Amino acid sequence: MQATDIANPDYFHKVVDCQWACPAHTPVPEYIRLIADQRYADAYMVNWHSNVFPGILGRTCDRPCEPACRRGRVEEEPVAICRLKRVAADFKGDVSAMMPRPAVQRNGKRIACIGAGPAAMTVARDLAPSGYEVVVFDGEARAGGFIRSQIPKFRLPEAVIDEEMGYVTDLGVETRFGQRVASLKAILAEDWDAVFVGCGAPRGRDLDLPGRQEAAANIHIGIDWLSSVSFGHVTKVGRRVIVLGGGNTAMDCCRSARRLGGTDVKVVVRSGFAEMKASPWEKEDAIGEDIPILNFMVPREFLHEDGRLVGMMFEKVHAETDAKGRRQLVPTGEQLIRIDADDVLVAVGQENAFPWIERDAGLDFDARGMPVVDEVTMQSSNPRVFFGGDAAFGPKNIIWAVAHGHQAAISIDKFCRGEDVKLRPPPMVTLASQKMGIHEWSYDNDVSLDLRFKVPHQEKSRALASIKAEVELGFDLALAFKEAQRCLNCDVQTVFAPKLCIECDACVDICPVDCITFTENGEEAELRTRLNAPAHHLFEDIYIADGLKTGRIMAKDEDVCLHCGLCAERCPTGAWDMQRFLIDLAQVSPQREHSCAR
Amino acid sequence: MTYLPKPRLHHPELPRNDLGFTRRDYEGAISTLCAGCGHDSISAAIIHACFELSLPPHRIAKLSGIGCSSKTPTYFLGNSHGFNSVHGRMPSVLTGANLANRDLIYLGVSGDGDSASIGLGQFAHAMRRGVNMTYIVENNGVYGLTKGQFSATADRGAKNKSGVANNDEAIDLVSMALQLGATFIGRGFSGDKTQLVPLIKAALSHRGAAFIDVVSPCVAFNNHAGSTKSFDYVREHNEAVNFLDVILSRAEIVTEYAPGSVREVTQHDGSVLRLRKLAEDYDVSDRIAACAYLQHRHAAGEIVTGLLYVDPEAEEMHDYLGTAIEPLNGLMEAELCPGAGALAKVNAGLR
């Protein structure tokens, strides 16, 4: 194998599994250390810089970082990265002084953001401090998009949304709320230097089955129903409720129904339990609220009597793999199953709709009716129009919307400067030794053996009594500290200097997880088979260094390294060093005079 | 200055042996030796060997004298019996323990100062008595613990850290062990575990006095240019006579080798030592030839390593003495105090 080029920012970035997996590349171990250090405001600002909505995300994020977390590979569960983010938000105190100020001087460029969801608000946050005049349009009265209209208040209190949307509008962002934009052409005719479309994926799929029309009064499209609940238009539901669908929307529907009078709420899903789209913790919470999840049942008919819904019929199926190896749901042939119900909530998926974008507005749409958008630059086929969030590639989640927002902001900035949007700015990288003494490091390298701590929940009867009572209470500071200590500090990198190594094997002997091997070089596939421990996780790189006296190579499997620093402590020559890797992904930089206080 | 214990977390695919233990279960406390000390690698090799042999930790007794090397039993086999004896006296304590309880597996760990300087007499007698044990000398040519004075195994002409040469002739413990009748003799290097681990495994499964001299650089006091026990020097002058595989049961033997290139020795416990020859005509069963070979190669400036001598049919001290099979702690009052009649018989036999 070739010696590893550790100067390539991607190499060590990838070792920080959580940060690499985070679409916005939040420096996770950095903020977790700040929490352990009781520097909650600093921890919040590290988050705010990367993901803009730490308080919101700390309660709702899809957390792609957690399945990636190294801790999950060395013991049972990953670090509670997401809920630690909430700790930073809960205990930060007043951070207004740490926020960037509105630009003193405008640069003369005007940007229109359509939609006030997380994607557009990220664009606004990134562009406004550097002098852009940003105007955000939304049909709703307040900012937040689906965060406000869809996510139930028992998962995310309104005050958190108000606060974090407020940090963005405080940057001198103009809002024009309460009126939907009716025409993109009209917008393009105005003198905007660039337009960002962050209008989301607002249409819920319907189920066209026998009885749908007749029983319509008690059949609701999930996301429409949830926003009616959010805005207080719906305050009651029938006693017996069927929720159709296995995604997160279904979970929010069933849990909301439990709080609005549904005492017998069931979720019915076509697929098996494991294949459901909902996150494991959402399913767990639903089940915890006495909501059975019935799997492998395909809806066949809405039953109605005297114009009123009375229930539904379902067909039992099971999964079979066909000749081509595809999984298919095949009827079992059993009798149809009847479930009685007073209301049905249909949460079987979401679609994009762009009724306000004329097809002759100079934008290309693909066969599925989606705009043609560049995945890196977020630019559409009309160079002045950029997309992000659910509007760009279909429904995803908040953190992806934020990530898109950052990239779109960079592109808009470049576009307005007349630069090539395809040339992306490089990240800022620092690598600094953490050595303080022979056995002392400026990070806490003692590896905690604690298993993941559970976030305390509101007592169930109280939680179910109100649609607004927040279920999760968040970690208290003592629990937060202990959970923070579970983080392995994967950003403190093992950096190897072959010239110093005397090949004494001390690092090999001490390494608790057998990461390090000194051996003959070979092709990667073959080399992976003869390391001191099997290296099956091909995604995780092998760090290769040559230039040793014996002609062997040093091969370190990054996979389960605990970043404990013992290799560096035991090395007699300092050939191993523990160096903190900080990667600051490029963003539009605020005006110098008012640079963000981080 | 704090020494963190090694985290208990281990590789998710860490294998388990026949007893259900992982290699980590054979570890001890965190080492307090200098970072990079060869002795720590030997500890790691002992851990590997005991794990691979599936030895029950509570049936092993590790004994040592004084020195950095003699401290190491704290750093491995944390669940075994241990005895840190007086400087140079480990062999006597081990012999006594073995006489009292022959059922334990005895592992003596010593240094070149401990065994070749102050303890030379002890070393010699344990060898000639054929005590059933594995005796490892962690040989760095200096008294590490007392800050690097030459020991009795330092080569004549080798220079200490301040450039002063050693004028005394070196004692070669391997040659002595050959001459004194040890029935398993090897030499390894702390920097080569592929060679060392099988050597230790073979010694542990040998019945009789097994001796391994392990050259083990002292990074603090004897790893400079001019030293003959430094990593660089040993790597340059290491001449292995064979490559050893220890095969625990006949069933595992699969690989075929060209005739003549491989020799298999079946030990008393059924384990098979497969030796792939590196030096032509080196015969591990010829004690006298081995002595001569070592002298020749030493004169040529080489450090001969590998399995150097083995007698698979060896006898041991208990055979010579005709002692009771049962350990003393298993003998009951009836056996220990057979009564006046039995005493009268013994006395009559001496009249």
Ligand SMILES: Cc1cc2nc3c(=O)[nH]c(=O)nc-3n(C[C@H](O)[C@H](O)[C@H](O)COP(=O)(O)OP(=O)(O)OC[C@H]3O[C@@H](n4cnc5c(N)ncnc54)[C@H](O)[C@@H]3O)c2cc1C
């Ligand atoms: C029930 C439910 C629960 C969810 N829970 C989570 C969760 O827990 N975690 C998570 O990460 N994600 C969750 N999501 C997904 C998440 O809400 C979205 O992915 C995210 O909000 C998308 O952000 P966005 O910026 O693309 O647009 P959106 O948040 O969809 O906002 C779009 C905004 O644009 C406005 N708009 C649209 N058209 C116009 C127009 N023509 N003129 C003016 N304004 C317009 C809309 O009013 C809306 O406010 C959930 C989604 C649903 C449906």
Ligand SMILES: Cc1ncc(C[n+]2csc(CCOP(=O)(O)OP(=O)(O)O)c2C)c(N)n1
């Ligand atoms: C009876 C006695 N004499 C002298 C000493 C001082 N002493 C302690 S360790 C040591 C030498 C140890 O050398 P070695 O066995 O080679 O061990 P190393 O530290 O080199 O591993 C000496 C002389 C002692 N502890 N006891």
Ligand code: SF4
């Ligand atoms: S930091 Fe070093 S000793 Fe610790 S797990 Fe990683 S490679 Fe092993």
Ligand code: SF4
């Ligand atoms: S401990 Fe240091 S000198 Fe020894 S092998 Fe490891 S890197 Fe090389």
Ligand code: SF4
């Ligand atoms: S002084 Fe030498 S022998 Fe003792 S621990 Fe240090 S390196 Fe090892």
Ligand SMILES: [Mg+2]
């Ligand atoms: Mg010594």
